[in-house]
Amino acid sequence: LWLRYSYINDSEIRENYSQYFNKINISGESETLVVIKNELLRASKGMFNKKVLWENDHLKAKLIIVNKENYPKQLEKNVPQDWASIGEEGFSIKYVKINDNYKIIIAGNSEIGLLYGTFELLKQMQMQNDLSRLNIIESPKTDIRLLNHWDNLDRTVERGYAGFSIWNWHKLPEYIDPRYEDYARANASIGINGTVLTNVNANALVLEPRYIEKVKALADVFRPYGIKVYLTARFSAPIEIGGLETADPLDENVKNWWATKTAEIYKEIPDFGGFLVKANSEGQPGPQNYGRNHADGANMLADAVAPFGGVIMWRAFVYSEHDPTDRAKQAYSEFVPYDGQFRDNVIIQVKNGAIDFQPREPFHPMFGAMPKTPLMMEFQITQEYLGFSTHMVFLPKLYEEVLKADTYREGEGSTVAKVIDGSLHNKSITGMAGVSNVGTDINWTGHPFAQANWYGYGRLAWNPYLSAEEIAEEWLKLTFSTNPNFLDTMIPMLMESREAVVNYMTPLGLHHLMATGHHYGPGPWVNDLSRPEWNPTYYHKADKEGIGFNRSETGTNAVSQYEETVAKNFNEPATTPEKLLLWFHHLSWDYKMKDGNILWDALALKYQEGVNQVKKMISTWEQMKPYIDEERFKEVKMLLSIQLKEAKWWRDASLSYFQEFSGKPIPNGVPKPG
Numbered sequence: 001l002w003l004r005y006s007y008i009n010d011s012e013i014r015e016n017y018s019q020y021f022n023k024i025n026i027s028g029e030s031e032t033l034v035v036i037k038n039e040l041l042r043a044s045k046g047m048f049n050k051k052v053l054w055e056n057d058h059l060k061a062k063l064i065i066v067n068k069e070n071y072p073k074q075l076e077k078n079v080p081q082d083w084a085s086i087g088e089e090g091f092s093i094k095y096v097k098i099n100d101n102y103k104i105i106i107a108g109n110s111e112i113g114l115l116y117g118t119f120e121l122l123k124q125m126q127m128q129n130d131l132s133r134l135n136i137i138e139s140p141k142t143d144i145r146l147l148n149h150w151d152n153l154d155r156t157v158e159r160g161y162a163g164f165s166i167w168n169w170h171k172l173p174e175y176i177d178p179r180y181e182d183y184a185r186a187n188a189s190i191g192i193n194g195t196v197l198t199n200v201n202a203n204a205l206v207l208e209p210r211y212i213e214k215v216k217a218l219a220d221v222f223r224p225y226g227i228k229v230y231l232t233a234r235f236s237a238p239i240e241i242g243g244l245e246t247a248d249p250l251d252e253n254v255k256n257w258w259a260t261k262t263a264e265i266y267k268e269i270p271d272f273g274g275f276l277v278k279a280n281s282e283g284q285p286g287p288q289n290y291g292r293n294h295a296d297g298a299n300m301l302a303d304a305v306a307p308f309g310g311v312i313m314w315r316a317f318v319y320s321e322h323d324p325t326d327r328a329k330q331a332y333s334e335f336v337p338y339d340g341q342f343r344d345n346v347i348i349q350v351k352n353g354a355i356d357f358q359p360r361e362p363f364h365p366m367f368g369a370m371p372k373t374p375l376m377m378e379f380q381i382t383q384e385y386l387g388f389s390t391h392m393v394f395l396p397k398l399y400e401e402v403l404k405a406d407t408y409r410e411g412e413g414s415t416v417a418k419v420i421d422g423s424l425h426n427k428s429i430t431g432m433a434g435v436s437n438v439g440t441d442i443n444w445t446g447h448p449f450a451q452a453n454w455y456g457y458g459r460l461a462w463n464p465y466l467s468a469e470e471i472a473e474e475w476l477k478l479t480f481s482t483n484p485n486f487l488d489t490m491i492p493m494l495m496e497s498r499e500a501v502v503n504y505m506t507p508l509g510l511h512h513l514m515a516t517g518h519h520y521g522p523g524p525w526v527n528d529l530s531r532p533e534w535n536p537t538y539y540h541k542a543d544k545e546g547i548g549f550n551r552s553e554t555g556t557n558a559v560s561q562y563e564e565t566v567a568k569n570f571n572e573p574a575t576t577p578e579k580l581l582l583w584f585h586h587l588s589w590d591y592k593m594k595d596g597n598i599l600w601d602a603l604a605l606k607y608q609e610g611v612n613q614v615k616k617m618i619s620t621w622e623q624m625k626p627y628i629d630e631e632r633f634k635e636v637k638m639l640l641s642i643q644l645k646e647a648k649w650w651r652d653a654s655l656s657y658f659q660e661f662s663g664k665p666i667p668n669g670v671p672k673p674g
C-alpha cells in the first residue's frame with residue numbers, strides 16, 4: 001500500500017532524516033505507544049536500513065513524541081502548544097530549535113493523536129519533504145470515519161472485486177491473521193477510526209455469542225490503532241435469533257431484547273461503536289413492516305446503545321416498488337418529514353447521490369435539508385458501477401465534486417462538506433462512511449490504482465475540504481515515486497480518469513444503464529425486470545422524440561427537493577450543467593448544446609471522448625515505465641488494455657442501441673458501431 005517505506009537513495013536526505021531516528025524520546029507505556037514504536041522501527045529499517053535508538057532524556061532527543069499529560073515543563077516554555085486547536089484526535093508537528101539543537105516534536109492530547117502524528121511525519125519523509133518547514137496542526141473534521149464492509153459471514157463480499165473477505169470467521173477468535181494488523185495500520189495512517197465488519201444486507205447470526213467472541217478478537221487488534229468496530233443489525237434479529245414473534249420497534253419485548261443484546265456486546269467490547277442499519281430497503285426488514293417509521297426504528301436501537309455511548313447509523317438508501325414515478329425522490333420524502341425526531345445518537349447515512357453510486361450523480365437533495373438531524377456521507381470505494389477492479393478510476397475526483405457542491409441551504413457557500421463536518425447546522429455528531437474495496441487479494445484492492453480510492457477516501461473523511469489533486473500527488477509519491485516527471489504526468493492522468501469513465505459509460509447525466517445484477521458492462525436495452533426502477537429504460541427513457549429523465553416541474557418535479565436557487569437552475573435545460581443534462585431533462589435528439597452540436601452528436605462524441613481518454617491513459621502509462629517496477633507496470637498495462645476494449649464496448653453498444661431511437665447518423669470522428 002502507501003506504507004512502503006522504500007529505501008531513500010539520496011544519501012543527503014537519508015542522513016538528514018535518519019538522525020531523528022537515532023534519538024527518539026517517547027514517554028509512557030501503552031499498547032498505542034508500542035504500535036507507534038513498531039511503526040518507527042519498520043519505517044527506519046525500510047527508509048534507512050537502520051535500527052532506531054531510543055533516548056530517555058527529552059533534552060537530548062532529536063524526535064520527541066509526547067502527549068499533553070507527559071509534556072515536559074521545559075518544552076512548554078520553549079515550544080508552547082495550543083492544545084485546544086489540536087483537539088482530541090489531532091496532533092501538532094513542529095520543527096524547533098532548543099539550545100542550539102534542532103528537534104522535531106510531535107504532540108497530541110491523546111495517544112491516538114500521537115499515532116496519527118507519527119504517520120504524518122513518516123508520510124512527510126516518504127514524500128521527501130523538507131522537515132525544517134514542519135509546522136503542522138491537524139485534527140479531523142469529522143467524528144466517525146468509517147469503512148463499511150459489505151462482507152458476508154461466508155466470506156463472500158457483496159460488490160467486492162478484490163477476492164474474499166479478509167475476516168476469517170472460521171479461524172477467529174484464536175487465529176489472528178497478520179493482515180488484521182496491517183489493515184489497522186493502513187487505516188490509522190489515513191485517519192480512519194472505525195470499521196463496520198459486516199454487510200448492510202445483514203445476517204442476524206453475527207449478533208450471537210459465538211460470533212461476538214470473534215468480533216471481540218478483531219476489536220482487540222484494532223483498539224491500539226484507534227479503530228472501533230461496528231456491526232450491522234438485522235432489524236428482524238429478535239425473531240430470527242431471539243425467538244420473539246415480532247420485531248416491532250414499539251413492542252416492549254423487542255426493546256428489551258435489543259437492550260439485553262447490546263449489553264452482551266458491550267460486556268465483551270466496551271468500546272463497541274454501534275450499529276449500522278439498512279431497513280425497509282431492497283427487501284430488508286424494518287419498522288415499516290409494523291406500520292412504524294424510520295424514526296421509531298432508529299430511536300429504539302439508539303436507546304439500546306445510548307447507555308454505552310454507542311451510535312446508530314441509519315441508512316437513507318430506501319426506495320420501494322410501490323412508488324414507481326421517481327426513485328430519486330423517495331429517500332427525501334421518507335426522511336425529511338422526520339427531521340428533529342431522531343435521538344441524539346442517531347446519524348442518518350446518505351449516499352452521495354439519490355440513485356446509487358453512479359459514475360456521476362448530482363448531490364443528494366437530503367444534504368442540507370435536515371437541519372436538526374446529523375447526516376453522514378456514504379461514498380462507495382468499491383467500483384460497483386465503475387468497472388469493478390478492472391478499470392482505473394481515481395474516485396477522489398468524484399468525492400470532491402460532491403463535497404464541493406453547493407446546497408444553498410443557508411445561502412451561497414452551503415457546501416455538502418459543511419453538512420458533513422457539521423458546521424452548516426452545528427451538528428453534534430458527524431461522519432463519513434466508505435464502502436470498502438478491500439479483500440484477500442495480495443494488493444488488497446485488485447487494481448493497484450484502486451488503493452488510491454481507499455487512501456483518498458480516508459483523507460477526505462479526515463478533511464472533506466482537501467482537493468483531489470493534493471490527494472493524487474500524495475498517493476503517487478507514497479505508492480510509486482517522487483520523481484517530478486512521473487508526478488507531472490500521472491497527476492493529470494488520475495484527475496482525468498473519472499471523467500473518462502463517465503464519458504464512455506453514462507455521459508451527459510445518463511445513469512443506471514449497467515447490465516442487470518452484476519452491473520458490469522452496458523445494458524441500456526434491458527426492460528423486463530420485475531421492478532420498474534431496476535430497468536435501465538426507466539432511467540434513460542429514450543424514444544423517437546429524445547432521451548433523458550424529466551425531473552423538472554413538468555416531469556416528476558424531483559428538482560423541488562433542492563433549495564430554490566439550485567432547483568431553479570436544474571429546472572431549466574439552459575441552466576442545468578451539461579454534465580447533468582439528461583439526469584433532469586428529456587430532450588429532443590436535435591436539442592442544441594452550448595457548443596452548437598445537436599444532442600445526438602454531442603452524446604456520440606462524448607462516448608468517443610471517453611475512449612480517447614483511455615487511449616491516452618495507455619500511452620501515458622507506457623511513458624512511465626522507467627519509474628515503475630516491472631510487476632506493477634505490466635499489471636496496470638494489461639488492465640488498461642481491458643479498459644480500452646470495454647470503453648469501446650460501452651460506446652458501441654450504447655450508440656447502436658440509442659441510434660434505433662434517434663435514427664440519426666453517427667457523427668464524424670466516431671466509428672460506426674458493429
Ligand code: GCW
Nearest residue numbers: 150158159200201278317356
Ligand atoms: O448499490 C446497491 C447494490 C446492492 C447494495 C445496495 C445498498 C448492499 O447493488 O448490492 O446492497 O446498493 O447500498 O444497500
